[in-house]
Amino acid sequence: MNRLYSITELTREFGISTRTLRFYEDEGLLHPERRGRTRLYRTADRHLIQQILRGRRIGFTIAEIREIINVYKEPPGESGQLKLLMKRIDEKRDDLRQKRRDIEETLTELDNIEEACLTRLAEIGVST
Amino acid sequence: MNRLYSITELTREFGISTRTLRFYEDEGLLHPERRGRTRLYRTADRHLIQQILRGRRIGFTIAEIREIINVYKEPPGESGQLKLLMKRIDEKRDDLRQKRRDIEETLTELDNIEEACLTRLAEIGVST
DNA sequence: GTAAAAATTGACTTTAACGTAAAGGTCAAT
DNA sequence: ATTGACCTTTACGTTAAAGTCAATTTTTAC
Numbered sequence: 001m002n003r004l005y006s007i008t009e010l011t012r013e014f015g016i017s018t019r020t021l022r023f024y025e026d027e028g029l030l031h032p033e034r035r036g037r038t039r040l041y042r043t044a045d046r047h048l049i050q051q052i053l054r055g056r057r058i059g060f061t062i063a064e065i066r067e068i069i070n071v072y073k074e075p076p077g078e079s080g081q082l083k084l085l086m087k088r089i090d091e092k093r094d095d096l097r098q099k100r101r102d103i104e105e106t107l108t109e110l111d112n113i114e115e116a117c118l119t120r121l122a123e124i125g126v127s128t
Numbered sequence: 129m130n131r132l133y134s135i136t137e138l139t140r141e142f143g144i145s146t147r148t149l150r151f152y153e154d155e156g157l158l159h160p161e162r163r164g165r166t167r168l169y170r171t172a173d174r175h176l177i178q179q180i181l182r183g184r185r186i187g188f189t190i191a192e193i194r195e196i197i198n199v200y201k202e203p204p205g206e207s208g209q210l211k212l213l214m215k216r217i218d219e220k221r222d223d224l225r226q227k228r229r230d231i232e233e234t235l236t237e238l239d240n241i242e243e244a245c246l247t248r249l250a251e252i253g254v255s256t
Numbered sequence: 257g258t259a260a261a262a263a264t265t266g267a268c269t270t271t272a273a274c275g276t277a278a279a280g281g282t283c284a285a286t
Numbered sequence: 287a288t289t290g291a292c293c294t295t296t297a298c299g300t301t302a303a304a305g306t307c308a309a310t311t312t313t314t315a316c
Contacts, residue, residue, distance in 0.1 A: 008262075018263080023304060036312070037264055058230045059187050061302070071241060079252050082245050089238050089245075096231050096238075102186045103224050103231075110224075113199060114217050117210050124207050136292065146293085151274060165281080165294055189272070 004033075005041040014049060024052060027062050029069060058099065064092075132161075133169040142177060152180060155190050157197060186227065192220075 007018050024030050025039075029052055032039040041049075048069070055065040076082050135146050152158050153167075157180055160167040169177075176197070183193040204210050 006262090017305075019305065020303085022265090027303095038312070039263085054230045054233065056303095058227055058234060063302095068237075068241075075244060075248060077248075077252075079249060082249055082252075086242055086245050089242050093235060093238050096235055099186055100228060100231050102182045103228050105182065106186060107221060107224055109196075110217050110221050113196075114214055116203060117214050117217075120203060120205075121207060121210055124210075134292080145275080147274065147276085150295090155273095167293085184273095191272095 002043055005046060007032075007039050007041070010041055010046065010049065014053060016053070021049075024049075024062075027066065029062070029066055058096070130171055133174060135160075135167050135169070138169055138174065138177065142181060144181070149177070152177075152190075155194060157190070157194055186224070 005013075007021055010016075010021065011018055021030065021039075025032065030041075030045055030048060032041045032045055034040065051069070052065055055068070060068075071085065076085055135149055138144075138149060139146055149158065149167075153160065158169075158173055158176060160169045160173055162168065179197070180193055183196070188196075199213065204213055
């Protein structure tokens, strides 16, 4: 399954625009091949896009996403750099854990609101 | 404990700027009292700010936060409105669940990267 | 081989969520 | 009465992440 994807094929699959994919390319997140001037995306690119979108959904900036990608591509070799990276990772992790707590709380809150809605509907006498 | 808070007191507590609090007020999220021209925040306002910041952390827009606040203030009385609201809530919930999955995955990923860092450090021969 | 559909680049625009700067009012302490 | 710490409003600036538009190619379909 090492087929090639066109840009619109991917925009449809992921619900994003061509502008977005080119923007990510300009930002150095993607490097699709070219046949002439036309972009051709491989499976690896597809995976990268999934990661990028996942990062985007949880509020990472392009710069942060690029940083993670780059770490995968070439992890730092020097011990100072490695330690710094680990510190940054720890911070990010705390961030994400806080976010997860926020989400739990908000989910509970939404449950409560919905409950109240149902009660209200019952009062009004509407069958759900 | 129904004391009053000044604007800077709250900015310090929450690590935000006065600009931000005034902005939230302009956006109709907060309505602190006034003594003369000076804003005075009550405990209820403090709680609201916490909710606002929580919403912000998980990526809600001001409009979405305002919407939630307003639902609390005056839940819709008409059945059509209620049903619409419930639909919106369901969507938001799906959103948040997706986000939670994204966070879990990313946390795992960060663990892996950190692991790799530790391995690398050991190779280099640095004692952590 | 030609027309329509799809892709390209480049430049300009937009939106949200504040930041920042100007220009000053208030009040307590020195 | 001056300093310093806070407070105010108004208004323009900034940044990230695309959206939009126009003017070309390029590809695909017939």
